Amino acid sequence: MTQSILLKNRPKGKPALSDFEFVTDDSKISINQGELLLETTYVSVDPYLRGRMSDAKSYVPPFELNKPIHSGVIAKVITSKNDNFKEGDFVSGMLDWKTQQVSNGKDLLKIDASKAPLSAYLGILGMTGLTAYLGLTQIGKPVAGETLVVSGAAGAVGSVVGQIGKILGLTVIGIAGTDEKIDLLKTKFGFDAGINYNTSKDIKADLAKLAPNGVDVYFDNVGGPISDAVLFNINKFARMVICGAISVYNNTEIPKSVSVQPFLIKNSALMQGFIVSNYAEKFPEAMTKLSEWLAEDKLTYSETVVNGFDKIPNAFIGLFDGKNKGKMIVKI
Amino acid sequence: MTQSILLKNRPKGKPALSDFEFVTDDSKISINQGELLLETTYVSVDPYLRGRMSDAKSYVPPFELNKPIHSGVIAKVITSKNDNFKEGDFVSGMLDWKTQQVSNGKDLLKIDASKAPLSAYLGILGMTGLTAYLGLTQIGKPVAGETLVVSGAAGAVGSVVGQIGKILGLTVIGIAGTDEKIDLLKTKFGFDAGINYNTSKDIKADLAKLAPNGVDVYFDNVGGPISDAVLFNINKFARMVICGAISVYNNTEIPKSVSVQPFLIKNSALMQGFIVSNYAEKFPEAMTKLSEWLAEDKLTYSETVVNGFDKIPNAFIGLFDGKNKGKMIVKI
Incomplete structure (x- = not known):
C-alpha cells in the first residue's frame, strides 16, 4: 500500500x-x-x-x-x-x-x-549546509574581523551560517524569535550575541549596540521589518545575501518595506538573491569543507x-x- | 570682488x-x-x-x-x-x-x-560620463542582445547610459517624465522605446509590453515607485545598478517601497549601490572609451x-x- x-x-x-x-x-x-x-x-x-x-x-x-x-x-x-x-x-x-x-x-x-x-x-551535508556555505562565501565574501548578522538564525540554514562565520573569524550576531533560541545560538552554535525580535523594543537600536562597528555581511532568511532594521546598520561595501524571505512568503499582497535604494547608494552596498542550485559546480568544494568541519566537531546542528x-x-x-x-x- | x-x-x-x-x-x-x-x-x-x-x-x-x-x-x-x-x-x-x-x-x-x-x-567627459560608463559596465555587466532599462533616462547620466547600451548591442528602454523627453530619447539618443511615467497608467504593464523578454539590466537613477514597477519585470540573473534615488532625496521620512527581497530571490538578481569614486582605477579606461565614442559621433549629449x-x-x-x-x- x-x-x-x-x-x-x-x-x-x-x-x-x-x-x-x-x-x-x-x-x-x-x-x-x-x-x-x-x-x-x-x-x-x-x-x-x-x-x-x-x-x-x-x-x-x-x-x-x-x-x-x-x-x-x-x-x-x-x-x-x-x-x-x-x-x-x-x-x-x-x-x-x-x-x-x-x-x-x-x-x-x-x-x-x-x-x-x-x-x-x-541538512548539514545536504541542501541546508550547501546553502549556508555557498551563500555566505560566494555572495557574502566574509573577511576575518568583519561583523556578520544572520536572520532566522536558529533555523536550519541560519545556525550553520553563524557557525561558519565563527570558523572564518567573524563576529556573529543572530536574530531569532524566542529567548530559548537565542540561548541556543550562544551556547550551542557559538554566536557572539543574539536579538529576540519578538521582545526587542527596537531591533535597529539593539543591533547598533551589539554591532558598534556596523554590519559587513547580512545573511537574510526572513525579509520584512527585521531586514529593514539591519539596513540602518550596514557598513560601506556591505554584502547582503538574500536567501529567504519567510516573513513575507504567506503574504497575499505584495508587502512594503523601507526603500533599500538609498541605503545601497550611501554604502556602495550589494544585495543579491541566492539560490543554491546556481552554484552546483561548487558543491564538491562545499561538501569537502562541511564534512571536514563536521568531523573536526567545528560544526554542529x-x-x-x-x-x-x-x-x-x-x-x-x-x-x-x-x-x-x-x-x-x-x-x- | x-x-x-x-x-x-x-x-x-x-x-x-x-x-x-x-x-x-x-x-x-x-x-x-x-x-x-x-x-x-x-x-x-x-x-x-x-x-x-x-x-x-x-x-x-x-x-x-x-x-x-x-x-x-x-x-x-x-x-x-x-x-x-x-x-x-x-x-x-x-x-x-x-x-x-x-x-x-x-x-x-x-x-x-x-x-x-x-x-x-x-558632463560626458567628466563625472557624468564616468558614472554612466562604469556603473553600466562594472555592475550592470551588459551582454549584447539583453534588455536595458534606464530611469531618469533624459538626465545627464541616463542619456549617456542608454547610448552606451546601444553601442554595446542592447535593447534600451528609457523612463522619463515628459513626452518631449521621451521623443528626445528616441530621436537624439537612439533609445528603442520610452515610457512617460507621468502619463503612463501602469508603468509595470507598459514595461512588460516594451520588454517582452524581461529586463536584464536596470540602471536606476530614481528609486521609488518607478523602480518598484521595474522589479516586476526583471529576468533571472538581472543586475540593478543603484546610481541615484532622486525620487526620495527630498523625503523627510524614510520612504516605503515594494519589498525587493522576494524579487531578488526569485530571480537570483543583484542590486548594488554605485559611487563613481570607488572605481578611480578604471577612470583612464573609461575616459579613453568615452573620448573615442565622442570623436566617432557615437555619443552625443x-x-x-x-x-x-x-x-x-x-x-x-x-x-x-x-x-x-x-x-x-x-x-x-
Whole structure:
C-alpha cells in the first residue's frame, strides 16, 4: 500500500491542512530494467516549498495541483534493476511525498550511513549546509574581523551560517524569535550575541549596540521589518545575501518595506538573491569543507524530527510558526 | 570682488532659495608660491549634492553650514605660482561655489579646450560620463542582445547610459517624465522605446509590453515607485545598478517601497549601490572609451545651461522639478 500527499489547493496566506490531500494506492508496484523501488525514510520540509505551491513566476515551476508534492528525501533501495544501486543502499534526492516510489536513479545521490546520520544528508551535508556555505562565501565574501548578522538564525540554514562565520573569524550576531533560541545560538552554535525580535523594543537600536562597528555581511532568511532594521546598520561595501524571505512568503499582497535604494547608494552596498542550485559546480568544494568541519566537531546542528508520514503537512505548516529548531525533518 | 554661495540651512524636503546665502568679499586675493588664482567658468549642479546638504550618514561628509558649497567646476587660471599650471590654462576639479578662489593645484585636472567644449568636461567627459560608463559596465555587466532599462533616462547620466547600451548591442528602454523627453530619447539618443511615467497608467504593464523578454539590466537613477514597477519585470540573473534615488532625496521620512527581497530571490538578481569614486582605477579606461565614442559621433549629449553665478541655487533646485534635459550647468 502506497500513500501519497497531493497539493489539493494553492494556499492563500499561511498553508492549511486542507490544502493537502492524502491518497492511498494498493496496487502492486513493479519496476523495469534500470529502475529502483525506493522506500522513503526521511522527508525534508523547507520554507521554499511555500513558493512552489503558488503559481507566481519563480525560479522553478510551481507544483501541479492534484499531483504529489516533492522535496528533499532520503530513501532506502528495496529492489534494484539498476547497476548503480543495490538493495539496502540509501539515497538522497528530490522525490515525491510518497511512502514508496519508482526511480530511474537519475539525480539520486548514494549516501554513506557510516559517515553521518542519514538525516544529516538532508541538512548539514545536504541542501541546508550547501546553502549556508555557498551563500555566505560566494555572495557574502566574509573577511576575518568583519561583523556578520544572520536572520532566522536558529533555523536550519541560519545556525550553520553563524557557525561558519565563527570558523572564518567573524563576529556573529543572530536574530531569532524566542529567548530559548537565542540561548541556543550562544551556547550551542557559538554566536557572539543574539536579538529576540519578538521582545526587542527596537531591533535597529539593539543591533547598533551589539554591532558598534556596523554590519559587513547580512545573511537574510526572513525579509520584512527585521531586514529593514539591519539596513540602518550596514557598513560601506556591505554584502547582503538574500536567501529567504519567510516573513513575507504567506503574504497575499505584495508587502512594503523601507526603500533599500538609498541605503545601497550611501554604502556602495550589494544585495543579491541566492539560490543554491546556481552554484552546483561548487558543491564538491562545499561538501569537502562541511564534512571536514563536521568531523573536526567545528560544526554542529539541530534537527526537529517529527514522526510519521501523515505528519508531513503539519511539520511544513509548523515552519511558519517557528516550531522548528534547526532543520525540520519528518521520519517515516 | 569675490562672490560665494554658502549653505545657510540644511534643507527640509525640497531645497529652497532661503537655504543658500550669497556673500561678497572685496578684499584683494594674493597667492603664495605653489598656488593658483582661479576664475570660475562653469559650475555643475547635481542631484547628489542634496545628500551632502543633509547631515545624515553618507559616503562623503555633509557640507558644513555657513561654508561655501562645492561641486564640479571648470575654472581658468588667472595667476599661477605653480609649475604645473600656467596663466590661461583651464582646469576641472571639485571647487567652491565662488567666482574666484585660490588652489594649490592638487586634484585639479588640466583640460584641453581644443578637444571638446569646456562644459563637456563636467558632463560626458567628466563625472557624468564616468558614472554612466562604469556603473553600466562594472555592475550592470551588459551582454549584447539583453534588455536595458534606464530611469531618469533624459538626465545627464541616463542619456549617456542608454547610448552606451546601444553601442554595446542592447535593447534600451528609457523612463522619463515628459513626452518631449521621451521623443528626445528616441530621436537624439537612439533609445528603442520610452515610457512617460507621468502619463503612463501602469508603468509595470507598459514595461512588460516594451520588454517582452524581461529586463536584464536596470540602471536606476530614481528609486521609488518607478523602480518598484521595474522589479516586476526583471529576468533571472538581472543586475540593478543603484546610481541615484532622486525620487526620495527630498523625503523627510524614510520612504516605503515594494519589498525587493522576494524579487531578488526569485530571480537570483543583484542590486548594488554605485559611487563613481570607488572605481578611480578604471577612470583612464573609461575616459579613453568615452573620448573615442565622442570623436566617432557615437555619443552625443544634452546640456541645460543657466547663465549667471547668482542662478546656481535656482539651477540646483530646478533638478528636482525635472527642469533639465541632460547635464545641468551654470555658466558664469
